[in-house]
Amino acid sequence: MLSQLLISGFLMGLIFSLVAVGLTLIWGVVEIVNFAHGAFLMLGMYATYWLYRLLSIDPLFALPICTILLFFVGIVTYRLMIRRVLTAPMVAQIFSTFGLMVFLENMAHFLWSSDYRLIKEPLVHGRLEVFGLFISKPQLVAAAGAMVATGLVYWFVTRTQTGRALQATAEDKEAAALMGINSDRMFALAWGIGGACAGAAGVLLANFYFIFPKVGDIFNLTAFVVVALGGFGSIPGAFIAGIIIGLVQVLGGHLVAPAFKSVIVFIIYLVVVIARPQGLFGKF
Amino acid sequence: MPLLEVNNLTKRFGGLVANDRINIEIEEGEIVGLIGPNGAGKTTLFNCIAGFYTPDEGSVCFAGEEITGFPPERVCKRGIARTFQLVRVFKGMTVLDNVMVGAFSRIPDADGAREKALEVLEFVGELENKDLLAGGLTVAHKKRVEMARALATDPRLLMLDEAIAGLNPKETEEAVELIGEIRRKGITIFLVEHVMSVIMPISDRIIVLDYGKIIAEGLPQEIATNEKVIKAYLGERYRAAS
Amino acid sequence: MTDTLRQRLIRQRLPWPAIVAGGLVGLFILAFPFLFTRPFPQHLMILIFLYGVLGQAWNLLGGYAGQVSFGHAIFFGIGAYTSTILLSRWNVNPWLGMLAGAAVAVLVSIIIGYPCFRLRGHYFAIATIAAGEIIRLIFVNWDWIGGARGLFVPMLDESLLNFQFHTTKAPYYYIALTLLVASILVTRWVERSRPGYYLMAIREDTDAARSVGVDATRYKLFAMIISAFFAALGGTLYAQYLLYIDPDSVLPLALSVRICLIPVLGGTGTLWGPLIGAAILIPMAEFTRVYLGGGGGGIHLAVYGALIMLIAVFEPGGIMSLVKRFRKRRT
Numbered sequence A: 001m002l003s004q005l006l007i008s009g010f011l012m013g014l015i016f017s018l019v020a021v022g023l024t025l026i027w028g029v030v031e032i033v034n035f036a037h038g039a040f041l042m043l044g045m046y047a048t049y050w051l052y053r054l055l056s057i058d059p060l061f062a063l064p065i066c067t068i069l070l071f072f073v074g075i076v077t078y079r080l081m082i083r084r085v086l087t088a089p090m091v092a093q094i095f096s097t098f099g100l101m102v103f104l105e106n107m108a109h110f111l112w113s114s115d116y117r118l119i120k121e122p123l124v125h126g127r128l129e130v131f132g133l134f135i136s137k138p139q140l141v142a143a144a145g146a147m148v149a150t151g152l153v154y155w156f157v158t159r160t161q162t163g164r165a166l167q168a169t170a171e172d173k174e175a176a177a178l179m180g181i182n183s184d185r186m187f188a189l190a191w192g193i194g195g196a197c198a199g200a201a202g203v204l205l206a207n208f209y210f211i212f213p214k215v216g217d218i219f220n221l222t223a224f225v226v227v228a229l230g231g232f233g234s235i236p237g238a239f240i241a242g243i244i245i246g247l248v249q250v251l252g253g254h255l256v257a258p259a260f261k262s263v264i265v266f267i268i269y270l271v272v273v274i275a276r277p278q279g280l281f282g283k284f
Numbered sequence B: 001m002p003l004l005e006v007n008n009l010t011k012r013f014g015g016l017v018a019n020d021r022i023n024i025e026i027e028e029g030e031i032v033g034l035i036g037p038n039g040a041g042k043t044t045l046f047n048c049i050a051g052f053y054t055p056d057e058g059s060v061c062f063a064g065e066e067i068t069g070f071p072p073e074r075v076c077k078r079g080i081a082r083t084f085q086l087v088r089v090f091k092g093m094t095v096l097d098n099v100m101v102g103a104f105s106r107i108p109d110a111d112g113a114r115e116k117a118l119e120v121l122e123f124v125g126e127l128e129n130k131d132l133l134a135g136g137l138t139v140a141h142k143k144r145v146e147m148a149r150a151l152a153t154d155p156r157l158l159m160l161d162e163a164i165a166g167l168n169p170k171e172t173e174e175a176v177e178l179i180g181e182i183r184r185k186g187i188t189i190f191l192v193e194h195v196m197s198v199i200m201p202i203s204d205r206i207i208v209l210d211y212g213k214i215i216a217e218g219l220p221q222e223i224a225t226n227e228k229v230i231k232a233y234l235g236e237r238y239r240a241a242s
Numbered sequence C: 001m002t003d004t005l006r007q008r009l010i011r012q013r014l015p016w017p018a019i020v021a022g023g024l025v026g027l028f029i030l031a032f033p034f035l036f037t038r039p040f041p042q043h044l045m046i047l048i049f050l051y052g053v054l055g056q057a058w059n060l061l062g063g064y065a066g067q068v069s070f071g072h073a074i075f076f077g078i079g080a081y082t083s084t085i086l087l088s089r090w091n092v093n094p095w096l097g098m099l100a101g102a103a104v105a106v107l108v109s110i111i112i113g114y115p116c117f118r119l120r121g122h123y124f125a126i127a128t129i130a131a132g133e134i135i136r137l138i139f140v141n142w143d144w145i146g147g148a149r150g151l152f153v154p155m156l157d158e159s160l161l162n163f164q165f166h167t168t169k170a171p172y173y174y175i176a177l178t179l180l181v182a183s184i185l186v187t188r189w190v191e192r193s194r195p196g197y198y199l200m201a202i203r204e205d206t207d208a209a210r211s212v213g214v215d216a217t218r219y220k221l222f223a224m225i226i227s228a229f230f231a232a233l234g235g236t237l238y239a240q241y242l243l244y245i246d247p248d249s250v251l252p253l254a255l256s257v258r259i260c261l262i263p264v265l266g267g268t269g270t271l272w273g274p275l276i277g278a279a280i281l282i283p284m285a286e287f288t289r290v291y292l293g294g295g296g297g298g299i300h301l302a303v304y305g306a307l308i309m310l311i312a313v314f315e316p317g318g319i320m321s322l323v324k325r326f327r328k329r330r331t
C-alpha cells in the first residue's frame, strides 16, 4: 500500500518538476512570476484533447505539436504584454500575468464549458504489474516524458551557447548586455521555454488526468511551492523539489487525511519562504 | 563624549570582509568625510550604522547609547538620518509628501508635519517643486528632496552617501553650499564621496577606507599628501583602470 | 456651523456645480429603495456596496501599502462563519456576532501578517494564496462548522435588532450603505494622516521609508488589521443577507481575486477607486449571469481578466488615473 503510494507520488512529482522548471526559468531570467503558468498547462491539455477528439491524433503524437504551440504562446505573451511591464511597478507585473490567468481560464470555461473531460482510449493505457505493485502505464509514460523534458531543458541551459547566454542574463543583465547578449531575446526565449514546459506537462497529463478549465490552478500553486523549495531560478532545485512535493503529497494524504494533502504543501511553502527564502538550492 | 562612536566594527559578506575592525569617533558639529575607492566598504559602513545591516562584530554608539543592531526606524528616532547612494525618493508621491513622511517621525499630526516639511523645502530650495511628483525630477533635485526628507526627521547626525557624485559643476557648488548651511544649523555631517577634490574643502576631518580597513585619518591637507592614500586611492589601481 | 462648512468648501475650492451634483447623487442614493422597489435593482446596489467595502478593505493594504493580497476571502469568510456559528450554536445576536467576527478576523490577520510581512512582492502575494487555501481546506473538512455542506443561518423575526428582513431588502440596502460610507470615511482619515503617508512610503520604497523612521512591519499590520476588520463586517452582512454560507461561496480563491480586481480596475491607492470598480464590475457580472445564465459561464470573468491585463499594462493607476488625466487636460 505505502510503496504503491510512493510510486504514484514519485511519478506525479516528476510532472510537478517539469511544470516548476518552466516557472523557475521565467522567474530566474525575467524576474517576473508567471501566474498564468497553470493556465498554459491547461491550454496544453485542451489542445491535446481537441487534437484527439477532432483529428484523432493520439496524445503521444500531440506532444511535439502542443509543446511548440505553447512555446509560441509564451513568446507572444512576452512580446505583447510582459515586455511592457518589465520596468513597471511590481503590482502591475503581478496583475498582468494574473489577469492573463483569469482570462485564459474563463475563456476556456466559456468556450469549452466547465465539464470534466477525459481522453478515453489513449494509445498508452492500462497498467503494469511489477513486484505486486500496479503502475499506470500512462502515468509512467508521462513521468518518463517529464523527466526527459526536464533533462533537455537543463542540457540546453547549461551546455549550449544560447543556454549559457540565458544563464548569464539571469545572473546579471547589464554584464550580459556588455557581452553582447540581447536580453530582450533572452527574455522572450525564457518565456517560450517556460510555456513549452507547461505545454508538454499538459500533454503528458492529458493522457490520464481530467481536463477542465481550472485544472491549472492546483498545478500552478504546487509549482510555486516547488520553485520556492528548490530555490528561485534553480532547475536542479525544481527537479528535486518536485519529487519531494510529489512524495509529501501522497504521504501527507496517507498519514494525515487525503483532504489535507494540499494544506501540507502550502504550509511547506510558507515555512520555506519565511524561514529559508533562498530555498534548498542556489540559482541554476 | 563623541556623538558617534564606532568600535571595532566588522561586516562580512561570505568570505569578503567589507568592513574590517573599523573605529571611528565623530564629535558633535563636525563634518567628517569618508573616502575610498570603489568597493572599499563605505556604503556598507553607512548601512551598519543606520541599521540596514547588523555588524558581525563590534558596536555602534550614538550620543552615549549603544544602538548596534537597531532596526533603521529606531536608529532614525535616535537622531541619525541618511541619504542613499542611488537616490531613493518616493517616486509616486509629491515632493511635499516625500518630505512630510520624514517630518512625521517627530510630528504626528498632518498639519504640523506639512508646516515642517514646507520649512525644510524652503531651506533646501525645493519649495517651488513641492507639488510635482518626485519621480519626475532630475537627479540633482531628487538628491535635494532626499536630503530634505532626511532633514525633516530633525537629525543630530546626517549621513550623506555620495550627495555630490553625478552633479554638474553648478549643482555641485549649490550642494556644497547647502551642506555648509546644514552644518551651521548645528547638525553633524558624515559624508561619503569618492571624488577627493569635492570632499577636501568641506570636511574638517577625513577618513580613508580601502579594502574594508581604515588606512588613514586626519585633516584634509594631511590626507592629500599621505603616501598610503595616494597609493591606494590615486595610485596603482587608478592608473591600471584608466 | 453653516459658516464653517462654507469656509471649508471655499478652502477646498469645490465649484458649486460639483457640490450640487454631489448632493443630488447623495439624495438619489438615499432614496433609491423608494424609487426602485423591485428586488433586482436593490440586490444589485447591495452587492455594489458590499463589494465596495471589500474592495476598500483590500485597497488599504494592497493599494496604499502596496502589499498585494490574494487572500482577502479569508477575512470575509471568517466574518461570515463567526457570526453564523455564534447565532446557530449559542443564539448570539448577529450584531454581536458581527463584532466578534471582526475581532477573530483581526486576530487571524495578525497571525498571518506578522510572519508574511517579511516577504516582499511576489512572495507575499503567493503566501496569501497559500494562507487562503489552507484556511479554505480546513473549513471544507471541519464538520463541526458544516464542512463542505455549509451552514444555514437560523431564521429570526424580521427586525433591525435581529439583523434579518424577509419581506424587504431595503434595510439591507441601508446597512450596506452605512458600511460603505464607514469604510470610505476611515480610508479618508487614513489617507490624510500619518498612517496613510507611511503606507504610501512603504509601497514606494520600504527601505527608504524605514530610514526616515517608518516602522514598516507595524504600519503594514495596521493596514492589514483595518482591512481584515472591514472584510469581516462584509462577511457577516453577506451571511445575514443570503442566510446560507459554505466554503465555496465565502472562502474561495476566486472571491479573493474578485475582491482585488475591484480596486485594481477603479484605481488602487485612491479613495474612490474601489467604489468605481465595484460599480462597473458587479453589474457586469450580474447582468451576464442573469442574461447569459449558465451557458455564459466564465465570459464576464474572461472580460475581467482582459480588463485587468489591459489596465496593468497601459493604465496601472486604473480608472481614477484616467479621470485625473482627463481633468488635467481640461484645465
Ligand SMILES: Nc1ncnc2c1ncn2[C@@H]1O[C@H](COP(=O)(O)OP(=O)(O)OP(=O)(O)O)[C@@H](O)[C@H]1O
Residues within 6 Å of the ligand: B013, B016, B018, B036, B037, B038, B039, B040, B041, B042, B043, B044, B045, B085, B194
Ligand atoms: N549586500 C551585499 N552582499 C554581498 N556583498 C556586498 C553587499 N553589499 C556590498 N557588498 C560588497 O562589499 C564591498 C563593499 O561594498 P560597498 O558598497 O560598501 O562599497 P563602497 O565603498 O560604497 O563603493 P562605491 O564607491 O562603489 O559605492 C563590495 O565588494 C561589495 O561588492
Ligand SMILES: [Mg+2]
Residues within 6 Å of the ligand: B042, B043, B044, B085
Ligand atoms: Mg557606496
